[in-house]
Amino acid sequence: MKNRWAYLLPVILFLGLLGFFTRGLFLDPRAIPSVMIDKPAPQMDLAALPGRGDTGLKTEHLKGQVSLVNIFGSWCVSCVAEHPYLMKIKAQKIVPIMGIDWRDDPVQGALWLQKNGDPYDRVGVDPAPGHASVDFGVTGAPESFIVDKEGRIRYKHVGIIDDRVWSEILLPIIRELQK
Amino acid sequence: MKRLLFAAAILVSTPAFAVDPDEMLKDPAQEARARELGAELRCLVCQNQSIDDSDADLAKDLRQIVRERIAKGDSDSAVKQYLVDRYGDYVLLKPPFNAKTLLLWLGPLGLALAALGVGRAYYRRQKQEVAPLAPLTDDEKKRLERVMKDQA
Incomplete structure (x- = not known):
């Protein structure tokens, strides 16, 4: 009787492996867990975009309130798709959006915002090789971070923020951190 | 001769780096x-x-940052740590040996050992099953003789 079950062991092992690999098929290999979560936002002192009237973006600007840091660039195709959603978020006046214009020519960045609308409270330019963005652990644009009142990174979103991402993922986290 | 040189040149050439x-x-x-x-x-x-190897912009940036760190006097491990601090172990093509990767490094060895163990147990049991054959009883001997006689 004991032996009968022993013969089933390879089948059980096989089914276990099958389940393991099947799950692997549906995982997103681009979703790399960020190691920056709960770490303080990196030291940065980024220059302003021409004609925007702010003083650029510094680490200190991320302290004292919850903020949404958004990595974008005038060269970034997906950022065009994300932009209307950022404009909507700006209109809700729930959280300041801080832009990092990544690997961009400041003039191109400024023109891009003039054309598409400007959802940002502050924008800093991070020219190649993008020290500030690398310090954030950025792998592409658009990418967004929620930074808490103490200036610590609490959440990273890779890719476009749309209505669903905003209302189901980002907004609840921001509300919680604003308490 | 020219052809030979050309062939030799192709043989010794390395893939282009980015x-x-x-x-x-x-x-x-x-x-x-x-x-x-x-x-x-x-x-x-x-x-x-x-x-x-990559032509991606981010790869170019990271190459430049690696060179900046080296020029600043960072050791090789310090440069790697600089990037691991920002991108995690994932940035290393060869995963480090730590608690998280234990299964990755030792899993195949464990599976091989387990297979060997199962094989050995199976082999041993087969041997045992063959060994203890009871000698024929008198009754069986008689029957055997009878069968042999009939055959003859």
Whole structure:
């Protein structure tokens, strides 16, 4: 009787492996867990975009309130798709959006915002090789971070923020951190 | 002769790297270190290419940052740690040996050992099953004799 079950062991092992690999098929290999979560936002002192009237973006600007840091660039195709959603978020006046214009020519960045609308409270330019963005652990644009009142990174979103991402993922986290 | 030379040239040529001449460090020893490091660091956009092999913008940026760190006097492990601090172990093409990767490193060895163990147990049991054959009883001997006689 004991032996009968022993013969089933390879089948059980096989089914276990099958389940393991099947799950692997549906995982997103681009979703790399960020190691920056709960770490303080990196030291940065980024220059302003021409004609925007702010003083650029510094680490200190991320302290004292919850903020949404958004990595974008005038060269970034997906950022065009994300932009209307950022404009909507700006209109809700729930959280300041801080832009990092990544690997961009400041003039191109400024023109891009003039054309598409400007959802940002502050924008800093991070020219190649993008020290500030690398310090954030950025792998592409658009990418967004929620930074808490103490200036610590609490959440990273890779890719476009749309209505669903905003209302189901980002907004609840921001509300919680604003308490 | 020309053809032979051409063939030889193809044989000894190496695949082109994405590293541009203007990215290189002036000190050849430092540049060599940057190349070695670059081959071990993952391009996070293309994922299975090293930053030395990749033409992605981020790979180019990381190559430059690796060279900046080297020029600043960072050791090889310090440069790697700099990137691991920002991108996690994932940035290393060769995963480090730690608690999280224990299964990855020791899993195959464990599976091989388990298979050997199962095989050995199976082999032993087969041997045992063959060994203890009871001798024929008198009754059986008589029956056997009878069968043999009939056959003859």
